[in-house]
Every structure is written in C-alpha cells, then in structure tokens.
Amino acid sequence: xxxxKNDTNKQPRKKIRKPSFKLSSQxxxxxxxxxxxxxxxxxxxxxxxxxxxxxDQSSLSDFASRNVKTENWVSKSGAWLSDFFIQRGFGVASxxxxxxxxxxxxxxxxNLSKAKLRTHWFWGILIVIxxxxxxxxFGNTNDILGGTIGFEVNMYLQDYIGKIGTSLLLLFGxxxxxxxxxxxxxxxxxxxxxxxxxxxxxxxxxxxxxxxALDNNLSEEAAAIKSAFDIPLKNNEAITNKDPKxxxxxxxxxxxxxxxxxxxxxxxxxxxxxxKVAEELSEDNNLSNKLVEDFGQFDPTLELSKxxxxxxxxxxxxxxxxxxxNQTELEENKNKIVETLxxxxxxxxxxxxxxxxxxxxxxxxxxxxxxxxKIKNLEDDIALSLSALGIRIIxxxxxxxxxxxxxxxxxxxIVSMRSVIASKRFQxxxxxxxxxxxKTISNETFVVDLAKMPHLLMAGATGQGKSVGLNxxxxxxxxxxxxxxxxxxxxxxxxxxxxxxxxxxxxxxAKLPDSEDAIITDNxxxxxxxxxxxxxxxxxxxLLKNALCRNIAEYNVKFKxxxxxxxxxxxxxxxxxxxxxxxxxxxxxxxxxxETPIARLAQLARAIGIHLIIATQRPSVNVIxxxxxxxxxxxxxxxxxxxxxxxxxxxxxxxDQLIGRGDMLYxxxxxxxxxxxxxxxxxxxxxxxxxxxxxxxYPDAYLLPEYVGEESGTSLDIxxxxxxxxxxxxxEVIVTAQQGSASLLQRKLKLGYNxxxxxxxxxxxxxxxxxxEGSKARMVLITDLVALDKHLENETL
Ligand SMILES: Nc1ncnc2c1ncn2[C@@H]1O[C@H](COP(=O)(O)OP(=O)(O)OP(=O)(O)O)[C@@H](O)[C@H]1O
Numbered sequence: 001x002x003x004x005k006n007d008t009n010k011q012p013r014k015k016i017r018k019p020s021f022k023l024s025s026q027x028x029x030x031x032x033x034x035x036x037x038x039x040x041x042x043x044x045x046x047x048x049x050x051x052x053x054x055x056d057q058s059s060l061s062d063f064a065s066r067n068v069k070t071e072n073w074v075s076k077s078g079a080w081l082s083d084f085f086i087q088r089g090f091g092v093a094s095x096x097x098x099x100x101x102x103x104x105x106x107x108x109x110x111n112l113s114k115a116k117l118r119t120h121w122f123w124g125i126l127i128v129i130x131x132x133x134x135x136x137x138f139g140n141t142n143d144i145l146g147g148t149i150g151f152e153v154n155m156y157l158q159d160y161i162g163k164i165g166t167s168l169l170l171l172f173g174x175x176x177x178x179x180x181x182x183x184x185x186x187x188x189x190x191x192x193x194x195x196x197x198x199x200x201x202x203x204x205x206x207x208x209x210x211x212x213a214l215d216n217n218l219s220e221e222a223a224a225i226k227s228a229f230d231i232p233l234k235n236n237e238a239i240t241n242k243d244p245k246x247x248x249x250x251x252x253x254x255x256x257x258x259x260x261x262x263x264x265x266x267x268x269x270x271x272x273x274x275x276k277v278a279e280e281l282s283e284d285n286n287l288s289n290k291l292v293e294d295f296g297q298f299d300p301t302l303e304l305s306k307x308x309x310x311x312x313x314x315x316x317x318x319x320x321x322x323x324x325x326n327q328t329e330l331e332e333n334k335n336k337i338v339e340t341l342x343x344x345x346x347x348x349x350x351x352x353x354x355x356x357x358x359x360x361x362x363x364x365x366x367x368x369x370x371x372x373x374k375i376k377n378l379e380d381d382i383a384l385s386l387s388a389l390g391i392r393i394i395x396x397x398x399x400x401x402x403x404x405x406x407x408x409x410x411x412x413x414i415v416s417m418r419s420v421i422a423s424k425r426f427q428x429x430x431x432x433x434x435x436x437x438x439k440t441i442s443n444e445t446f447v448v449d450l451a452k453m454p455h456l457l458m459a460g461a462t463g464q465g466k467s468v469g470l471n472x473x474x475x476x477x478x479x480x481x482x483x484x485x486x487x488x489x490x491x492x493x494x495x496x497x498x499x500x501x502x503x504x505x506x507x508x509x510a511k512l513p514d515s516e517d518a519i520i521t522d523n524x525x526x527x528x529x530x531x532x533x534x535x536x537x538x539x540x541x542x543l544l545k546n547a548l549c550r551n552i553a554e555y556n557v558k559f560k561x562x563x564x565x566x567x568x569x570x571x572x573x574x575x576x577x578x579x580x581x582x583x584x585x586x587x588x589x590x591x592x593x594x595e596t597p598i599a600r601l602a603q604l605a606r607a608i609g610i611h612l613i614i615a616t617q618r619p620s621v622n623v624i625x626x627x628x629x630x631x632x633x634x635x636x637x638x639x640x641x642x643x644x645x646x647x648x649x650x651x652x653x654x655x656d657q658l659i660g661r662g663d664m665l666y667x668x669x670x671x672x673x674x675x676x677x678x679x680x681x682x683x684x685x686x687x688x689x690x691x692x693x694x695x696x697x698y699p700d701a702y703l704l705p706e707y708v709g710e711e712s713g714t715s716l717d718i719x720x721x722x723x724x725x726x727x728x729x730x731x732e733v734i735v736t737a738q739q740g741s742a743s744l745l746q747r748k749l750k751l752g753y754n755x756x757x758x759x760x761x762x763x764x765x766x767x768x769x770x771x772x773e774g775s776k777a778r779m780v781l782i783t784d785l786v787a788l789d790k791h792l793e794n795e796t797l
Contacts, residue, residue, distance in 0.1 A: 029109065032110075038105075042097070046082050085097060085147075086147055087147060088147065091146040093150070094128065100120065132146045132150030133146065137167065300574075301485075304483055311691075312421060318416045329410055330360070340381055346374065357439050361441050365402050376393055379392075388407055388408055389659055398671050406441070419439075423436065433481070434450075435476045437476075438677040450473075451611065455613070456636065457615075459640065465639075471680045483698070487508060488578075489704070507695070510576060512707070526580075527594060529704065532706070533704065535707060536610070551608070555573060587622070620648060629648075637665045638663070639656070664677050720766075724758060731766075738780045741777040768782050
C-alpha cells in the first residue's frame with residue numbers, strides 16, 4: 001500500500017488543453033490562396049517542362065548560380081520542381097498532384113468538407129501511383145511518361161511476374177478502383193454491354209434510338225461508367241418508344257429489364273434474359289451517406305465553433321496540497337488502536353495505513369477467532385482513546401477481509417478543484433457527463449458519470465459543504481462539455497448560491513420562454529418549470545420513438561450522421577441537468593405539486609438525457625419521501641447531525657460521523673465510498689463564469705416548452721359552483737385568523753401552494769379578502785364567523 005501511496009502522490013499535474021486546429025477566416029484566406037497559387041504555378045512548371053525539360057537538364061546542377069539561365073516558365077524553381085516530380089517522381093501523372101494542391105486551396109477558401117478533400121487526396125494519390133506504373137510500362141527507358149518511380153516499379157514487377165503479370169496486375173488495380181470508388185459491379189458491365197448491344201440492334205433495324213431514361217440526379221457513378229463506355233444515354237429526354245422502357249437505377253446502376261420482356265421464340269435462338277436485381281441501399285441511408293460525404297458529420301458545436309473551454313489557470317492552486325505524512329501521528333494512532341483493542345483482549349495480526357486527504361484508513365486483520373461485532377461495538381472506545389471526532393469503523397471492508405478504522409488527520413489537506421480537473425482520470429474520461437467529485441481515501445481522483453447515476457440526491461447539515469459540492473459538479477461539467485451539449489436548469493430558493501451562473505445564461509442555461517431570469521428563485525415558477533421539463537421529456541420520447549432509438553446517446557449519434565431529418569422535428573438534443581439547491585424549502589411550500597413532477601422526471605427521464613441533482617439541508621422523511629428516494633439511487637451525504645438523518649439519506653449510519661468541510665460519503669446503491677469533496681471557491685466560479693460569459697453566446701437561453709399552469713385560468717369572477725371544496729373551510733380559517741395569506745391556508749389545511757393560491761383568489765372574488773398588496777397579507781373584509789355565514793348565504797340567494 002505504501003508503494004501505491006507514493007505512486008499516487010507523484011501524479012503528474014499536466015496542463016491539458018484541447019489542441020485546436022481550427023483556422024480563423026483570415027488564416028483560411030491566406031492558406032487557401034497560397035495553395036491555389038502554388039497548385040497553379042506547379043501546373044505551369046510541369047506543362048512547360050514537357051517542352052523545356054530536356055534543355056534545362058544541364059542547368060539543374062547549378063541551381064545556386066544566378067548566371068545559369070533556364071527555359072522553364074517558372075524558371076529555376078519550376079525546372080527543379082518539375083524534375084523532382086516528373087523526371088524523378090511519377091512522370092506525367094504528377095499533373096494530378098498539382099491539381100490536388102489547387103483543389104485543396106479551393107476547399108480551404110470555400111470552407112468545404114475536409115472529409116471529402118481527404119477522399120480526393122486518397123484516391124488522387126492512388127491514381128498517380130497507378131498511372132505512373134501504367135505509363136512506366138510503356139516507357140522504354142526512364143522517360144518522363146512514368147517517371148523514375150513508374151519505370152523502376154515496372155522493372156521490379158517484370159522481374160518477378162513478367163510483362164503479362166504486370167499488365168494483369170494493372171488491370172486488377174483498375175477494376176478494384178472502379179469497384180470501390182464508383183461501386184461498379186459485375187452486373188454493371190454486363191448490363192452496359194447488353195444495352196450497347198440493344199442499341200446497335202435497334203440502329204441496324206433503323207428504329208428510333210433505344211430509350212434509356214436517366215432521372216435528373218444522374219449519379220457520379222452512372223456518369224463515370226457512361227463516359228467510360230460511351231453509351232448514348234439520354235438524360236431527361238422524353239421517352240418515345242412504345243415498349244416498356246428500361247430505366248437505369250441511378251443508385252446501383254443496374255439496368256432493370258422492362259416489365260414486358262422480349263419473349264421470343266426459342267426456335268429463333270434468342271434466349272430470355274432475366275436480370276438479377278442488385279440489392280439497393282435504402283433511400284434514407286443513401287441520402288445520409290451522401291450528406292455526410294458532402295458536408296461531414298453534423299457538428300452541434302458549429303454555432304459556437306470558436307468557443308474556448310475555460311483554462312485550468314482560472315482555478316486556484318493551494319500550497320497545502322499534496323499529502324504530507326506525519327510519521328509520529330501515524331505511529332501514535334496505531335499504538336492507541338492496538339492498545340485499546342488489547343484492553344478488550346483483541347489481538348491484531350497486522351495493521352496498515354492508507355493516508356487520504358482528510359482521513360487515514362487503518363486496516364487491521366484481527367487474530368483468528370475474534371468476532372467482528374466485538375470490534376464494531378468498540379467504536380466509541382476507540383474514538384475516546386484517540387480523542388478524535390469522526391471515527392468510522394467499517395467491519396469488514398467489503399471485498400477485502402479486513403476491518404477498517406477511519407481516523408481524521410490532524411491537518412486535513414484541501415483537495416483543490418484544479419487538481420481533480422487536471423487529473424488524467426477526468427481529462428481522458430469518455431463518460432457522457434463526467435463529474436470530478438474529489439479524492440478518495442487512497443488519494444485517487446473520484447470521477448463519476450451523472451448520466452449513469454442517473455439522478456443525484458445530496459444532503460448535509462448547513463455549512464458542511466453542500467454548496468461547494470454543487471459548484472464542483474457544475475464546474476466539472478463546464479470544463480468538459482460544450483454549451484451545445486449540456487444545459488442547466490438552476491433552482492435556487494436561497495437566491496444567493498447559484499446567482500453567479502447568471503452570466504452563462506445564454507451559453508449553458510435553460511429557462512421557460514416567458515421568464516426573465518434563467519435561475520429560478522421563486523417557488524411558484526419551479527412548479528411551472530418542472531412541468532415544462534415533463535413536457536420536454538414527453539417530446540423527447542416522441543422524437544426517440546420516431547427515430548427508433550432507445551436513448552439520447554443513440555439518438556444524437558444518428559442525428560450527427562444525418563440520418564434524421566430536421567424537417568421532421570429532429571434536432572440535436574443537449575443533456576439537461578436540473579439542480580435544486582434547497583429541496584426542503586420547495587417541498588414545504590409546494591408539497592405534492594413539486595413532488596409529482598420530480599418523481600415523474602426521476603422515473604422516466606434517464607433515457608432522454610434529463611438528470612436531476614437535488615440538495616437538501618433537512619434529509620427528513622417528509623422531505624425525502626419514499627417515492628423520491630426510490631428514484632435517486634445515487635446519494636451524497638455530507639455531515640448530518642443525527643443518525644436518523646444519516647439513515648434517511650444513506651439507508652445506514654455513517655454520515656453523522658463525518659468531519660464536515662467537504663468530507664462526504666457517496667453511494668450508488670451498494671458500497672459507501674468516503675470522498676473528500678473538491679473545493680471550489682466563489683471567486684473561482686466567478687472567474688470561470690466570467691470567462692465563459694465574455695465569449696460569443698447563443699441569442700437566448702435554451703428555451704423549454706411552454707407550460708400553461710392550471711392557476712393561470714383564474715379570474716376574479718369565478719363561478720360559485722366552480723369553487724374549491726375547501727372554500728368554506730378556507731374562509732373560516734381566514735376570518736378566524738383575520739389574516740389573508742395563502743401560507744396560512746397551506747399550513748392549516750395542509751395544501752400545496754397552488755391550491756392555496758387558488759382559494760385566496762376565490763375568496764377575493766367572493767369579497768372575503770381584499771386585493772393583493774405586495775408582500776403584506778391581504779386585508780380580511782369580514783369581521784367574524786357570523787358575518788361570514790350571512791355573507792355566504794346572501795351569495796347563494
Ligand atoms: N470541499 C471542501 N474543502 C474544504 N473546505 C470546505 C469544503 N466544502 C466546504 N468547505 C468549507 O465549509 C464552508 C461551508 O460550505 P458550504 O457553503 O458549501 O456549506 P453548505 O452546506 O452549502 O451550507 P448552507 O447549506 O448553509 O449553504 C465553506 O465556506 C468552506 O470553508
């Protein structure tokens with residue numbers, strides 16, 4: 001273990017920045033025009049070399065001398081380049097190289113697909129080689145037809161497989177090229193020969209020309225074969241033959257037989273020909289392949305293609321980072337543990353220590369025959385003898401066969417956000433939503449995938465590191481995900497914790513169409529947003545269903561490959577992460593109205609990329625209800641004040657024994673992992689959001705679907721028959737208390753915010769309470785219950 005400890009201490013802190021090969025528009029202009037001009041010059045040099053090459057031969061050796069004159073149109077350089085490419089290289093096939101350079105310039109200037117350019121180069125170079133060998137075959141000596149390479153390769157081949165072998169090899173090269181590049185099949189040849197035969201036959205019989213209609217989109221392949229075999233195919237021409245016409249299938253270039261076949265008598269010696277129809281690519285695939293070939297894969301980041309991820313320098317370095325081993329502390333603790341256990345007649349076979357950032361784990365192997373429960377019961381005694389808080393006994397450590405005693409270090413080290421973000425584990429992770437939470441007890445960076453969790457519940461008493469934890473989660477995502485790939489919905493009833501993220505509203509946040517602020521601080525708006533997220537979820541499911549995809553990752557891959565048509569409503573779907581900073585507050589004020597959509601989202605939203613992170617100070621059962629708990633398998637517990645709270649959040653004790661300041665336990669359903677949360681301070685978050693916020697953004701935040709809440713239909717002239725069943729009770733509560741507030745109704749009648757609000761509106765309509773007066777409670781217009789009875793009776797008359 002000691003070895004491992006040293007290894008982990010030596011973790012390199014490399015600055016890892018994504019290399020960017022993107023050129024600015026100006027660079028493209030310079031680079032593109034250079035290539036165009038260079039390609040053109042090369043062409044001129046090659047062309048003049050055909051006439052001046054021989055004359056310039058002698059001057060090549062005197063390249064450095066200015067007195068020597070050359071005849072090449074591009075002078076000395078032209079003579080030298082042509083000699084290099086044509087004479088010593090590939091012969092006249094080198095013209096293709098100048099063409100490729102010219103073409104590259106055009107592609108750079110016009111910002112065309114790089115993938116297509118690469119294809120051109122690949123096939124271009126193959127043709128150069130093939131052509132050079134072919135022409136070298138005819139060159140008697142090393143002449144400029146095939147160049148030195150073509151000639152030498154030919155000689156080599158002929159030595160081994162002879163002239164016939166070489167020519168057959170060249171033919172094989174041509175066939176392979178046509179088959180792969182132009183997807184030519186054997187049937188293509190036979191059908192083309194057949195149609196040629198038909199034509200000749202028709203010509204001879206002085207009939208009209210055979211009609212072969214090609215549709216508008218004559219494909220490259222068809223055109224290539226057509227020109228190769230020079231068959232008079234009529235494009236877009238009216239069909240004049242009375243017989244059913246053969247039609248060239250442009251996708252595979254197979255000439256299908258006419259439906260009415262030429263059935264002729266056997267006696268005439270003409271056979272019926274039945275063509276085998278080649279398997280076609282389905283239209284969708286074919287189209288998407290073509291689109292990808294033309295434009296490359298769809299790039300969701302294109303709109304903000306210049307977006308720069310925040311650099312690591314924005315995060316603070318701490319001097320006290322890196323674990324220092326305090327040998328005396330280790331020794332002391334070990335002795336105390338051994339002594340305490342000895343006092344209870346527990347012998348130890350071996351003990352070893354793993355030093356983490358905040359706690360050290362002592363792993364002991366007790367003597368044979370010792371009951372584990374006996375050690376477990378000594379938790380308090382060991383804590384007493386070590387006089388330390390936050391001692392946790394893990395008996396046994398799952399999968400290890402040892403007993404663990406976690407003892408807090410006297411001097412805890414801060415785990416900086418910088419160190420976890422820079423870690424190789426985070427930087428190279430291919431998770432969909434990677435989160436660097438902190439470091440484990442063995443000092444390894446702890447990275448988890450939010451997409452796999454799929455929802456996270458965070459609890460901890462006030463001041464134990466929840467907000468820092470939330471910031472660590474958000475920071476991790478900001479360092480790893482482009483604004484096009486993830487959107488946050490932030491709910492912050494405390495109004496201060498997440499405000500900093502306002503600056504990245506148009507990059508990373510999602511909001512309701514009519515709301516001004518993206519960060520939701522008002523509890524009533526939360527209900528609308530949650531319901532809107534449910535609508536978004538349903539919409540996304542519909543899209544996934546139509547695209548025959550099981551989850552968002554598959555869907556996005558398909559969309560990027562241009563297999564989904566944006567005209568059918570398909571679009572690239574970013575992940576949506578909902579963060580609620582104080583859930584207890586929400587449940588208290590809105591009850592079921594919040595719980596229902598949260599539970600619905602938690603149950604269903606994983607496949608469509610909506611993930612929830614919910615934090616609460618009060619992990620009591622009325623806040624984290626059964627239905628919520630069941631749907632949040634991933635939990636983080638910071639220090640809580642009681643064992644009961646720990647049990648609510650973790651289904652076991654442990655969180656009450658933590659030491660605070662980011663010390664936390666993480667579980668994803670099975671083991672508990674003790675992690676020291678990474679520390680990210682408010683100024684650091686501010687720097688990051690400033691950095692992102694100062695860059696070009698989308699025109700608006702990501703807009704969620706509109707949700708028309710039930711309460712929005714409320715108007716003051718509510719029909720008496722439409723009144724809530726609790727109307728009378730509510731009126732009595734208000735009149736008795738002489739206080740017209742919705743929260744009073746919520747408390748007394750145990751209602752959600754919405755229903756209480758509706759009741760107040762109805763009471764106002766009936767004239768029992770006065771109009772809305774801002775932060776003050778409404779005035780009660782009825783003085784006592786007797787007056788109320790009278791008022792209601794009058795109303796029904
Ligand atoms: N990971 C950490 N490493 C070191 N110190 C930490 C860490 N997390 C929190 N702290 C310390 O604890 C203090 C309180 O943290 P934080 O504000 O996150 O608590 P909280 O649980 O959100 O409290 P509240 O619920 O009242 O907002 C921080 O100011 C910081 O000094």
